[in-house]
Amino acid sequence: GQSLEQPSEVTAVEGAIVQINCTYQTSGFYGLSWYQQHDGGAPTFLSYNALDGLEETGRFSSFLSRSDSYGYLLLQELQMKDSASYFCAEGGSYIPTFGRGTSLIVHP
């Protein structure tokens, strides 16, 4: 079956850089999406990678290596408001599988 693995928790301090990794095993892989979810809120889309390489959107960047079945989300200049859960997910699929989420805790 489809599966995406990511760490359950990551902690960092304000202003730092943090990387959240995601490895996947899926058939018919289209691409990798990333979502952010604050407690009590809905997931919101951050980025999508269809091809190998880095995609940059402001403080957030996402990377994909299809040959390694691996991707990551890079958050720079961390702010307290970045404390949230981050999910990698199959993008492009009709039945997208999500990873179990990484809880990012940002300390002052």
Next chain:
Amino acid sequence: DTAVSQTPKYLVTQMGNDKSIKCEQNLGHDTMYWYKQDSKKFLKIMFSYNNKELIINETVPNRFSPKSPDKAHLNLHINSLELGDSAVYFCASSTRDRREAFFGQGTRLTVV
């Protein structure tokens, strides 16, 4: 102006009851989804509905059934509710390439 809206936001009901959650999107998207998020925040896809074609996650009990009266709506019906159905249910829709999904605010279902 809300892109994906679902109602109700909270639903408390007794075991054995039948309930529905409504979802509407005004983004003109072709694909809509229902997700279940459990207490450990695991997001599980339940259904995908695209141009009248329903794709079902085979692990979903047949007590759950989506109904789409038109392209902008995908409602979720749940029969004979069980305690284990307690969770947050999210409706979502996506662009044609399905790269980006827009989620509703969620419905917290509590079965007592």
